[in-house]
Each structure stands twice: as structure tokens, then as C-alpha cells.
Amino acid sequence: MQDYNFLSAELKRVLKEKKLKYTLQREVVLRALFSHTGHHSPEELLQLIREGYPEVNIGIATLYRTLALFEEAGLAESISFGKDGKRYEIGHKHHHDHLVCIECNKIIEFHDEVIERRQLEVVREFNFKMLNHTMNIIGICSECQKKSKEK
Amino acid sequence: MQDYNFLSAELKRVLKEKKLKYTLQREVVLRALFSHTGHHSPEELLQLIREGYPEVNIGIATLYRTLALFEEAGLAESISFGKDGKRYEIGHKHHHDHLVCIECNKIIEFHDEVIERRQLEVVREFNFKMLNHTMNIIGICSECQKKSKEK
DNA sequence: GTGCTTGCAAATGGTTTGCATAAGG
DNA sequence: CCTTATGCAAACCATTTGCAAGCAC
Numbered sequence: 170m171q172d173y174n175f176l177s178a179e180l181k182r183v184l185k186e187k188k189l190k191y192t193l194q195r196e197v198v199l200r201a202l203f204s205h206t207g208h209h210s211p212e213e214l215l216q217l218i219r220e221g222y223p224e225v226n227i228g229i230a231t232l233y234r235t236l237a238l239f240e241e242a243g244l245a246e247s248i249s250f251g252k253d254g255k256r257y258e259i260g261h262k263h264h265h266d267h268l269v270c271i272e273c274n275k276i277i278e279f280h281d282e283v284i285e286r287r288q289l290e291v292v293r294e295f296n297f298k299m300l301n302h303t304m305n306i307i308g309i310c311s312e313c314q315k316k317s318k319e320k
Numbered sequence: 321m322q323d324y325n326f327l328s329a330e331l332k333r334v335l336k337e338k339k340l341k342y343t344l345q346r347e348v349v350l351r352a353l354f355s356h357t358g359h360h361s362p363e364e365l366l367q368l369i370r371e372g373y374p375e376v377n378i379g380i381a382t383l384y385r386t387l388a389l390f391e392e393a394g395l396a397e398s399i400s401f402g403k404d405g406k407r408y409e410i411g412h413k414h415h416h417d418h419l420v421c422i423e424c425n426k427i428i429e430f431h432d433e434v435i436e437r438r439q440l441e442v443v444r445e446f447n448f449k450m451l452n453h454t455m456n457i458i459g460i461c462s463e464c465q466k467k468s469k470e471k
Numbered sequence: 472g473t474g475c476t477t478g479c480a481a482a483t484g485g486t487t488t489g490c491a492t493a494a495g496g
Numbered sequence: 497c498c499t500t501a502t503g504c505a506a507a508c509c510a511t512t513t514g515c516a517a518g519c520a521c
Contacts, residue, residue: 231503254486287434298465303458379477404509
């Protein structure tokens with residue numbers, strides 16, 4: 170998943186499978202997600218694309234449509250908490266959870282096997298078919314804690 | 321927390337502490353949350369209040385303001401996933417997580433000590449100050465799985 | 472009385488949609 | 497060609513806000 174070529178091939182595979190078309194816009198959105206790790210809002214991504222690929226014309230509606238498509242295809246993942254809409258990041262092999270700092274809005278990712286395994290057990294117990302899961306821990310990161318002490 | 325009187329007293333305590341006023345609207349919102357267990361959207365709650373307490377006049381803006389206040393005070397909790405806004409429920413002693421069925425929109429609550437403890441460890445590891453956390457497992461509940469088999 | 476509250480309506484802001492045009496297959 | 501995509505602007509919808517009037521204290 171480190172390799173952009175792999176992602177691009179994956180995009181083409183998905184599009185073919187769904188009988189959708191390979192377009193410059195879709196390519197560029199994927200490229201933007203790939204080259205800017207982190208969690209971006211659609212607006213931010215639009216900005217990044219317009220800066221990085223000024224020759225490509227893309228509207229916000231197309232971006233939204235593309236992000237929804239990517240998420241469904243597993244090429245991207247979204248996180249949303251409270252208002253302020255969703256943020257997207259490139260799809261990962263491993264599921265991960267988030268620590269969200271309410272002061273600086275930083276998002277720290279973590280992956281914990283104990284939690285993952287336990288989730289599977291819970292799901293089995295309820296005879297529930299898990300399609301996805303999200304875990305967000307809201308709080309204050311260590312840096313912001315320091316900052317507020319300094320005040 | 322089973323007792324409404326306790327909740328009502330808690331509301332009054334919170335209001336006094338914050339130098340806010342005790343109003344009929346706030347009382348009625350709490351009452352509605354208490355008497356209708358489950359996860360309700362603000363619109364639904366407004367409906368429930370207008371049906372259950374037709375003598376009380378309340379606007380949607382007040383409801384939103386009240387729900388935000390309650391959440392901050394721990395009297396209510398919210399869950400939000402994807403679009404379709406937040407849903408509120410009365411505050412619980414024990415934190416719990418959710419299994420959300422994408423077919424019938426049912427929300428099943430569960431509490432798992434293994435996961436809770438592990439979260440604390442993760443948080444400590446990152447030197448993160450946890451204020452809240454949410455875990456939602458999205459999928460299809462056992463009943464909806466049966467239904468789709470029948471088709 | 473003073474200041475918090477409320478209802479109403481208007482504003483907001485993220486996201487979606489309708490539609491005519493453009494372009495992939 | 498036929499079908500899916502796109503950009504634009506308008507539409508949506510949950511939520512927030514400004515404000516004058518209404519209450520709690």
C-alpha cells in the first residue's frame with residue numbers, strides 16, 4: 170500500500186468491476202489522498218488538488234462523489250466526529266482507531282490487537298455481522314496539556 | 321439513575337452550579353429523554369415532547385441548546401454516525417458502546433470491560449487525557465440477516 | 472429590575488442533486 | 497453512439513444565531 174502504482178491499479182480494477190469510467194478527476198483525488206497523509210476535509214482536499222494539479226478542473230460536487238465512491242471501494246476511509254463534517258484519508262491495510270485532540274484537532278492513529286480481537290468476540294456474541302467499526306477517543310493530547318499548564 | 325427524581329435534582333444542581341435558570345423547557349426535555357429510552361434525533365424528541373406535554377411550548381432551537389447543555393453536564397449522551405445528525409439518549413452511569421444496524425437502524429448497546437480497560441492503557445501510552453470515547457460497530461443485526469436470507 | 476431564556480425566522484455550512492454539457496469505452 | 501461523469505448553481509437539511517419579548521431569581 171506504500172506504492173502509488175498499486176493504488177492506481179486498484180482504482181482501475183474497481184472502476185472496471187463497477188463498470189465506471191476512469192477519469193482524470195478520480196485519478197487526481199486518489200493521488201492527492203496518497204501524497205498528503207492525514208485526515209482532510211473535502212474543502213482541504215479541493216484546495217490541495219487545485220494547488221497540486223492546477224491543470225485539472227474539478228468541482229466540489231465531483232470531489233464529494235469521488236470520496237464516497239472511494240470509501241465504498243475501500244480506497245479511502247472517513248472519520249467524522251460531531252459537526253464539522255467528515256475527514257478522509259487514504260485506505261489502510263490495517264484498521265486503526267483515533268485519538269482526537271479537541272484543542273489542536275490533531276488526530277493520532279493507533280491500532281490495538283487486544284481491542285480488535287475483543288470486538289470480534291462481542292460481535293459474535295450478538296450474532297451481528299460487522300461491516301465496519303470506528304473508535305474515537307476524544308480528549309487532550311500531551312502537547313496541549315503542556316501548553317495549558319504553561320498558561 | 322433509574323429514578324427520575326434523582327435526575328431532576330441533578331439537573332437543578334447543575335443549573336445552580338452554572339448559574340443558569342430552571343425552566344419548564346429544560347425540565348420537559350429531561351423528562352422526555354428519561355421516559356423514552358433509546359436514541360432519538362432532535363426532531364423526534366421535539367415530536368415526543370409536543371405529544372407528551374402539549375401544554376409546554378418549545379422551539380427546535382431551544383431543544384438543540386438544551387441538548388448541548390445536557391450533554392456537557394453529563395445528563396445526556398449523543399451518538400452520531402455519518403450524516404443524519406446526532407441522536408441523544410439519557411446519560412448512563414456506565415459507558416457503553418454501540419452496534420448500529422444499517423438495515424433497520426436499530427442501536428444495540430453493549431459494555432465490555434476488556435475494551436474499556438485496554439482503552440485506558442492506550443491512552444496512558446500516548447499520554448493523552450481522555451475526556452470521552454465512542455465506539456460504534458456498524459453492520460447488520462441478526463434479525464436483518466435472517467430477513468435477507470428469507471428473500 | 473437584571474440577566475439568562477425562549478421562539479421565531481433568518482443565516483450557516485457541509486453535503487447533495489438537477490441538469491445540460493463533456494468525454495470515456 | 498450510448499452511458500457515465502462533470503461543473504455549476506440551486507436545493508437540502510441539520511444545526512446555529514440574532515433579536516425582541518418573556519421569565520426566573
